[in-house]
Amino acid sequence: MTEPLLRVEDLHVEFVTEDGVVHAVDGITYEVAAGRTLGIVGESGSGKTVASMTTLGLTRSQGARVSGRILFEGRDLVALPEAELRAVRGNEIAMVFQDPLSSLHPFFKVGWQLVEAVKAHRDVSKAAARERAIELLGLVGIPDPDRRVDSYPHEFSGGMRQRAMIAMALVNEPKLLIADEPTTALDVTVQAQILALLERLQRELGMAIVIITHDLGVVAEMADDIAVMYAGRIVETASARHMFASPEHPYTWGLLKSIPHLAGGREEELTPIPGTPPSLIHRPSGCHFHPRCPYAQPDHARIDPQLEPVADEPHHHAACLLESQLRRRLWAELGSGCTPEQAREAVGLPAPPPHPERHAPAATAAGEPSGPVPEVGL
């Protein structure tokens, strides 16, 4: 394989707070090749946003402790001085955020904000930058762009604002676009439009995309590869095809079983994952997922699982302490419509040791869970 566009190696990001050290990102490794799409999936508080913000050095101003390497075309962004990193931001790597209304400055015209993005990296005249802004607004499908360029963000609908955010991100033709929950704040019908837009732009401009989401439906449509994050770590990574066909990690199973399928019909039972994501200050011992895992065994609270290759499937890794064969059988049972308890009994696995989290009110994977998730102010 050729040199990837972005290679993140053993990235750690920590925040020191009054309550203790928040281990927001705990040693993650992934790569994105030019022109490909990586989906990073996880509940809120899993560290997926912090990881991507760190790529652009945006956690620096929040006093984050960062270690590991973020290699972008061979340059280590973690070690890059601020001035050089600034030349990368919004130019070679651009970012689209979750809430397009609060992410656009309310007091400046949309066009002005795009022009500013152009002029931050290109020495062009104001008129040329404005031309470019209008061109991009047209490209992302904003009707009447030479008039709308002078509108304020509050005059745009939610979908149009996100289109404007995307236009702003693409104005300098980045090689990598990081989209952090780009459709979460939007109506369902608009969500599909925005995803289709991103796919079209990726084809036309040939950029790589990292899409961060808690919505498996989004990555199913867009991603070539998927990484599932839990409590600051990647617990499973695979191509999108393998991830949906033969997921290996109980957390991934939980995510897949808690979203409805059209084919499943009205009778399909959804199985939520019990409990809430763990605090990133006081993380559970051993496998961080063991308090919520229906298949946990006593020694899983002791042993810390590593991301290991999955047999027969290239580029598929999972961090789970269960036997590989056992996992295949469990997934087969779940696939035939069993509940986690039925599947566990079918393969003859003892019941997990009691843990308060397993009886706590469930948080569905599709919705953002509420609960004691430490907010890392981003």
Add this chain to the structure above:
Amino acid sequence: MSRYIVRRLLWGVLLLIIVLAVLFVMFRVLPTADPAKLRAGRLQNPKIIAEIRHTYGLDKSLPAQFWLYLKDLFLHFDLGFSYYSGAPVKELIFDRLPATLSLVIGGAIIWVVAGVSVGIISARRAGSRLDRASMGTALVLVSAPEYWLGLITLYLFASDIGQVRIFPGAGSYVGLTTDPVKWFTSLILPWLVVAAGTAAIYARVIRGNLIETMSEDYIRTARAKGLTERRVVLRHGLRSAINPIVTILGLDIGVLLGSSVLVETVFNIPGIGRLNYIAITHADFPIVEGTVLVAALFIILANIIVDIAYAFLDPRVRYS
């Protein structure tokens, strides 16, 4: 937008009429002494008093007097005559307006520049020693009464009585057209005193607002664009953080134009505040009434300007 401005202007006129009614009641109806007698001065006899009463319409009914009062005011800006000197109040006020304007506008420039810059620096280094020192100083300046601060600065720096004689002291004011250099130096101490408290408030407001604004999503967007931190703070952050300052700036200037009594008295500056102070000691009602009216006028005007400025500053206000 134009409808918004018209609505603000009409509201201002209504407010002015209410203020005038209050003034009328306060100075024409409530005083126990007969205005005609006060006007007549020492050489009074019933005939003169009756004459005065007739000339000034004091023999008419109160509503008729109010109407007359409004008419004189709106048509001729007639504020009556001083009981004490007999000079027209309008002229007395216009004569003293330049001194007050000099004091207030110069002070405003100082308090905006000082307040905003200290606020920005404090916000960017929140928690540092510099931040704590400047916020501590700000607290002292907010709490210090103006007249006390005035006397202290005179004691320390005035060229006649000061410990370190570097600035002209009380009573040194010269008009701008007479001698610009002397005008400037004579106003340095009054400007600093007038600006101190307000600058301190502005610094604290800017600091708080900027710290809050810098955690907004659109600041993250600005950083993600690859802008310099300087531009992120001064363009994107300050643009939002400064809005409330613009609002209170108009009001602060308006209020001070009508009530710079203490500083003008301490520094012996012949402005409206001092005119008012002297008139009060002489029970010279027409002057007091005139200065209060001018003060109210400034405040109403400032309010309208602030409202309109706010619509320009925040595009979201314009359309709602």
